[in-house]
Amino acid sequence: MNFIEWYPRGYGVGFEVSERLYRGRSAYQEIEVYQTTGFGRMLVIDGTVQLVEEGELSYHEPLVHPLLLAHPKPRRALVIGGGDGGTLREVLRHSEVERAEMVEIDPEVLRVSGEYLRVASELLRQLLAGEHPRAGLVVGSGADYLAGRDGEYDVIVADSTDPVGPAAVLFSGEFYRDVYRALRPGGAYVTQAGSVYLFTDEFASAYRRMRQVFDRVWAYSFPVIGYASPWAFLVGGKGGYDFERVDLERAGGLELEYYDPERHATLFQLPRGVRQQLGG
Numbered sequence: 001m002n003f004i005e006w007y008p009r010g011y012g013v014g015f016e017v018s019e020r021l022y023r024g025r026s027a028y029q030e031i032e033v034y035q036t037t038g039f040g041r042m043l044v045i046d047g048t049v050q051l052v053e054e055g056e057l058s059y060h061e062p063l064v065h066p067l068l069l070a071h072p073k074p075r076r077a078l079v080i081g082g083g084d085g086g087t088l089r090e091v092l093r094h095s096e097v098e099r100a101e102m103v104e105i106d107p108e109v110l111r112v113s114g115e116y117l118r119v120a121s122e123l124l125r126q127l128l129a130g131e132h133p134r135a136g137l138v139v140g141s142g143a144d145y146l147a148g149r150d151g152e153y154d155v156i157v158a159d160s161t162d163p164v165g166p167a168a169v170l171f172s173g174e175f176y177r178d179v180y181r182a183l184r185p186g187g188a189y190v191t192q193a194g195s196v197y198l199f200t201d202e203f204a205s206a207y208r209r210m211r212q213v214f215d216r217v218w219a220y221s222f223p224v225i226g227y228a229s230p231w232a233f234l235v236g237g238k239g240g241y242d243f244e245r246v247d248l249e250r251a252g253g254l255e256l257e258y259y260d261p262e263r264h265a266t267l268f269q270l271p272r273g274v275r276q277q278l279g280g
């Protein structure tokens with residue numbers, strides 16, 4: 001049996017699966033968990049692959065660590081979405097982070113991830129019980145949570161589904177303005193931004209929208225297991241934040257498997273045509 005996620009133009013990304021372990025409809029979306037034969041369990045939302053257990057680090061590492069290693073002291077962190085817990089788990093590996101919050105809109109994603117996936121089940125249990133010493137959980141809309149906040153966070157990480165459905169608001173100019181205001185001076189924001197080749201228009205328009213709001217914007221990509229790769233990411237900086245300079249000493253303690261801080265500059269390699277579409 002196969003599970004295939006269909007992207008535009010008949011491009012598919014698939015896994016051989018032995019069974020479906022869960023399927024349910026929450027107030028926001030359809031959630032499924034499959035057993036793949038080669039990559040552990042797989043979380044699928046509205047037919048799109050969110051992660052495979054044996055490969056999720058190829059997404060969570062390049063999403064979280066470049067942003068935090070380029071910040072001199074990321075003390076306060078916010079994760080928007082990421083209800084499986086993988087993004088917050090990576091954020092908390094940075095000992096500079098004194099306090100992190102996760103705002104997830106869909107309690108069913110938290111429950112199903114905790115029950116079926118070995119991504120961050122102990123972390124999710126602690127969050128749901130309000131027992132984590134450095135992290136807190138808010139069940140609600142990230143956009144509502146951020147509106148009106150001013151200068152509170154050093155780093156904000158958005159780990160959302162694609163820019164259609166419940167996450168569309170997280171790619172709007174209004175949301176980017178709220179993010180910018182919520183950052184402390186020298187702070188920065190990162191978001192996943194879709195498939196470089198298959199969602200190029202969405203990627204390019206999110207890039208341009210972010211450029212209207214942030215002081216500096218960087219586009220980068222990484223090959224992610226389970227997604228139509230390379231996958232795009234966008235960083236928006238406030239004030240003097242410099243995404244091109246990472247702290248290699250701090251990086252040394254992280255024992256990374258995919259993202260290589262020594263070769264940080266390779267993140268910025270984008271196909272020539274895509275660069276042109278972004279506008280140079």
Ligand code: AG3
Pocket residue numbers: 005048049050051082083084085086087159160161162192226227228
């Ligand atoms: N967040 C979703 C990434 C987007 C996947 N899109 C797709 N397959 N079309 C991943 C959640 C992992 N914490």
